[in-house]
Amino acid sequence: xxxxxxxxxxxxxxxxxxxxxxxxxxxxxxxxxxxxxxxxxxxxxxxxxxxxxxxxxxxxxxxxxxxxxxxxxxxxxxxxxxxxxxxxxxxxxxxxxxxxxxxxxxxxxxxxxxxxxxxxxxxxxxxxxxxxxxxxxxxxxxxxxxxxxxxxxxxxxxxxxxxxxxxxxxxxxxxxxxxxxxxxxxxxxxxxxxxxxxxxxxxxxxxxxxxxxxxxxxxxxxxxxxxxxxxxxxxxxxxxxxxxxxxxxxxxxxxxxxxxxxxxxxxxx
Numbered sequence: 001x002x003x004x005x006x007x008x009x010x011x012x013x014x015x016x017x018x019x020x021x022x023x024x025x026x027x028x029x030x031x032x033x034x035x036x037x038x039x040x041x042x043x044x045x046x047x048x049x050x051x052x053x054x055x056x057x058x059x060x061x062x063x064x065x066x067x068x069x070x071x072x073x074x075x076x077x078x079x080x081x082x083x084x085x086x087x088x089x090x091x092x093x094x095x096x097x098x099x100x101x102x103x104x105x106x107x108x109x110x111x112x113x114x115x116x117x118x119x120x121x122x123x124x125x126x127x128x129x130x131x132x133x134x135x136x137x138x139x140x141x142x143x144x145x146x147x148x149x150x151x152x153x154x155x156x157x158x159x160x161x162x163x164x165x166x167x168x169x170x171x172x173x174x175x176x177x178x179x180x181x182x183x184x185x186x187x188x189x190x191x192x193x194x195x196x197x198x199x200x201x202x203x204x205x206x207x208x209x210x211x212x213x214x215x216x217x218x219x220x221x222x223x224x225x226x227x228x229x230x231x232x233x234x235x236x237x238x239x240x241x242x243x244x245x246x247x248x249x250x251x252x253x254x255x256x257x258x259x260x261x262x263x264x265x266x267x268x269x
Contacts, residue, residue: 041141044136052119071083086220130150176189195208
């Protein structure tokens, strides 16, 4: 989702690709373009993908740390939590805007394959987190084949989960995703890697409990924004334009100004 799509894009020195938001892209409901992805992806999937990226991608880990370092030192712990939660919500909105190009069932499966290629080599924990992420996308848009590659069949259980198991994991999800885990030094928490996966008779995977739209945090209504940095070449172009513009102006106007001044100094001439 970082490397494709249309529109004006800018590759920053930190390796992150920033794209100009196309506000003309709208879905049938008239919602701004960065919300189009909700036609394909569930909100828990979108927000948890944002958490996964902030824990796995070095470029965006650095961005998160920069946000933490920018916090005023006199902020209380509660203020820090609220500010970082706001930053996490904006990052989730940016992720959602990027997901708009992966529309429909084929787009969802293409995204899963790209995520496996990008992050599947980061160890068993990353693979497990990807499987948990894909399980948040239910129905015919779920990448079931990708989950089968990531998780051994012996670790998959039959759905639905027993009530006591569901209650246990529901409490863990709520406890792990509270704001108190957003501090000046920590990354947004992920689900425990030992969380079991379940598969029903249709071959659809799921977590032991249903996840609500806001269980992993709120998605903001505006994405992360940054003023585009200008390269040395752009500043050189500005300088050249200034030199040419001023030179031409002075060549054309200065002689006339001299004549005008002399006429005003000696009106009789």
